[in-house]
Amino acid sequence: MDVYLPIANLSVNGLVIVALGALTGILSGLFGVGGGFLTTPLLIFYGIPPTVAAASAATQVTGASVSGVLAHNRRGGVDYRMGGVLVVGGIVGALIGAALFSFFQSIGQIDVVINILYVFMLGSIGALMMREALAALNIRQSKGLKRAAKRRHHPLVAALPYRWRFYRSGLYISPLAPLILGTGVGILTMLMGVGGGFMLVPAMLYILGMSGKVVVGTSLFNILFVTMASTMTHALTTKAVDLVLAALLLVGSVLGAQFGTRIALKLKPDWLRLALATIVLLVALRMLFGLSIQPDEVYSVINL
C-alpha cells in the first residue's frame, strides 16, 4: 500500500508505518513509555527525514498516551497533582531544550549530541533497571518470599523544603523534586525528540520513590502534555509535522496501546521491567555501535 507523505516528500509503504505505530503502541501501554525512542530511529532508518520523523513521532506519542492515560485513569492509576507539577517542569524544560537544539544544529553537531545522549541515557537507565529486575526475580524465585515493600526516595529529595502531600503516589515530599525532574526530562525530550517516559518511569520509582501503581499512568499523563507542546513547537518552527505520517502511526499505536495495557495487567511487574530493560539496553548498544563504525552516509545535506 503506497502512501505519499506530503511533508516528508516521499512515498512509503503505509502498512509498514502502521505496524511500526502498533509496536510503539504496545510498548506504550505495557511500560508507560511513549515509545518515541524506538519510533524516531526506526522512521529515520526507513528513509524519513530526521526532523519530520521526530516531529511526527511526537504527534503519534500524544495519541498513544491519551488512550493509555484514559485506561490507567479508570483504575485510579494517575496522580494528577504529581502529573501537574511534572508538566509545568516539562514545559520549562522543553523551552530550554529548544534553545539548546537550535544551538547544536547551528554548529552541525545535533546528530552526534542526540546519539551520545541516547547511548548514555538508555545505557545507564537500562543497566539500572536490569539490575533491579534481576535482583527482584532472584529473591522471589530462590526463597519464594514476597519482597518487602521498601520504597524510599533519594536522600536529596528529602532535603528539599516545602512538602506537599501526593496521596495517590503515597508521598510527602517537596514539589520542587518533581519540578526539577520534569524540567530535566523536558530538556532531554526536546533534544532527543521523544516523550521521555523511559527516563521518567525509572526516575519516579528510584528517585522519587512513587508507588508503582501510579507510575505508569502519571508518566503517560506527563508525556501527553509534553508531546502536545512538542508538536506545537515543531508545527510553528520546523513545520515538519506530517499529518499523513502521524495519522498512519496513530492508527497503529492507539490500537497497540490498548493491547499493551491489557497485557500489562496480566504480567508480573518484575518481568515487565526485565523486558523493558532488555529493549532499552539493546537500543543503547546498537547506537553505541553506530557511533563507532563508519556511517552509511558520510555526507549530509542541509537546505539553506
Added chain:
Amino acid sequence: MTLAAPWRFAFALACLFALCGQSNGSPDPVLVPEVSQKEVQVRQGFTGTELLLFGAVIDPSGREKDFDVIVVLKGPTQSIRLREKRQIGGIWMNAESTAFRSAPSYFAVASSRPIDQIVDEKTAAIFEFGTEFIQLSPAGSIDPEEQARFRAGLVDLRERQGLYRTIEDGVQVREGVLYQARIGLPSNVQTGQYTAETFAVRDGRVLASAVAEVSVRKVGFERFVEVFADREPLFYGLVAIALSLFMGWLAGRLFNRS
C-alpha cells in the same frame, strides 16, 4: 488578450527566422523537442513517474543524419550546506562543511551513446554533460582538492537517493531524425519547475539545442496539507494535536465497550 500579443509577435518572428533559415540552406539543424507530460502531478499514491522526452532533429541541408542526442533534465536548484563526517576520538561526527549555492535537486543525463564517445571533456564540462560537471557554485574559497572531494560526496549521496542519474544509451535515435528518451523521477523529487534541455551533437560539436519545461507540483489533498502547514502553522499544529487526541480517545472508547 493584450498579454498574449507579445507572444504572438515572438512566435511570428520565430517562424520567419525558421523560414529564412530553410530558404538560405543554412547548415544548422533544428531541434523540435516534446515532453510526454507538461505537468507531473504529485498526489496520493505517487511513487514516482517516468518522463518520455521525444522529438525530431531536422537538418535542412539533409546531408548527414548520424546525430547523437543528449538530454539533460534538471530540477529546481537549491542553496545547500554539505557536511562531512569524520572519526574524531572514536566517534563519527560532522567535521568540515561547505556550501553550494546552486545544487540542482534533481539531475539526469541521458545520451544515445556513452558521453565520452560523443564529446570531449571540455565540451562536456561546458554543457554539464554528466554528474561530475554539474555547476554547483561553491560558496567561499576552499582549495580545489577539498572542493572535488565534497562534490564527489554530494554526487554519490544523491546518486544513491536516485536524484542524480547518468543514463548511457538512454536515448534512442531512429532514422537519424527522431529521438526518444525515458527518464525516471523518484517519489522523493522536489516540486517545482524542471527543465529538459536536448542537444544534437555531431563530430563532437553541439549543433542544436532546445529546452522543454515540465512542472512538478502537488495537487489535491497533498497540496492542501503542504500549504496549510506552511501558511497556518498554529492551526495546523492544533489540528495535529486534535487528531491525535481524538484517535486516542476513540480507540479507548471502542476497546472499552467491546
